Amino acid sequence: MYLMILGAPGSGKGTQGKLLADHLGIPQVSTGELLRAAVKNGTPLGRQAKGFMDQGLLVPDDVILGLIREILDSAEAQRGVLMDGFPRTVAQAEAVDRILAERGGRVDQVALLEVDEEELVQRLLGRATKEGRSDDNLQSIRQRLMVYQEQTAPLVAYYDGQGVVRRVAGMGSVEEIQERMQKAVRA
Numbered sequence: 001m002y003l004m005i006l007g008a009p010g011s012g013k014g015t016q017g018k019l020l021a022d023h024l025g026i027p028q029v030s031t032g033e034l035l036r037a038a039v040k041n042g043t044p045l046g047r048q049a050k051g052f053m054d055q056g057l058l059v060p061d062d063v064i065l066g067l068i069r070e071i072l073d074s075a076e077a078q079r080g081v082l083m084d085g086f087p088r089t090v091a092q093a094e095a096v097d098r099i100l101a102e103r104g105g106r107v108d109q110v111a112l113l114e115v116d117e118e119e120l121v122q123r124l125l126g127r128a129t130k131e132g133r134s135d136d137n138l139q140s141i142r143q144r145l146m147v148y149q150e151q152t153a154p155l156v157a158y159y160d161g162q163g164v165v166r167r168v169a170g171m172g173s174v175e176e177i178q179e180r181m182q183k184a185v186r187a
């Protein structure tokens with residue numbers, strides 16, 4: 001099963017993705033986490049990505065798609081994978097459709113986490129205090145929300161066209177939302 005989690009920054013893609021992947025018994029891949037690890041370790045990928053991430057911009061598609069090909073070729077991903085934070089542009093979605101088609105697969109479901117904008121900002125500011133992520137400052141948060149509206153939100157129509165979107169109300173406790181996620185992907 002190839003399952004994607006779509007949602008604005010701070011909508012809980014990472015939080016919910018981990019729980020749902022455990023529940024389904026498939027690996028979870030977060031492009032954001034992979035990029036942060038690459039930045040921390042100072043790898044060539046990290047050096048390419050850091051400036052974009054700190055400014056609240058998306059890392060270029062060609063960089064991300066190299067990473068995704070590697071993941072989909074790995075042994076662990078052969079039974080399916082849950083991706084959170086990928087794809088983030090229509091070009092990424094089209095490319096992953098082609099990559100999966102080459103392997104006889106397709107995106108089976110897209111869980112869309114819906115959260116009010118004010119709550120998103122509060123969560124990200126809260127995370128800034130707890131985790132000290134360099135992109136969780138007010139300027140970068142505003143920029144990321146704008147980038148989401150411009151570049152990522154069009155994916156909802158793209159996947160609606162394929163009939164694979166499951167809308168999930170993303171407000172409430174982590175447990176309540178997880179319950180809704182599990183129901184949505186079963187439906």
Ligand code: B4P
Pocket residue numbers: 007008009010011012013014015016030031032033035052053056057058059060064084085086087088092123124126127135144170171172173174177
């Ligand atoms: P991501 O790592 O994907 O980060 P995110 O969108 O900010 O957060 P997420 O939605 O996962 O929130 P989380 O569960 O942590 O991306 C970071 C950057 O990497 C991007 O800006 C971009 O530069 C780059 N990038 C990643 N993928 C890319 C791609 N495909 N193409 C190009 N660039 C890419 O939750 C947020 C906070 O809310 C946490 O503190 C959590 O504890 C809290 N929270 C979660 N659920 C809650 C709830 N129900 N109630 C209260 N708080 C909650």
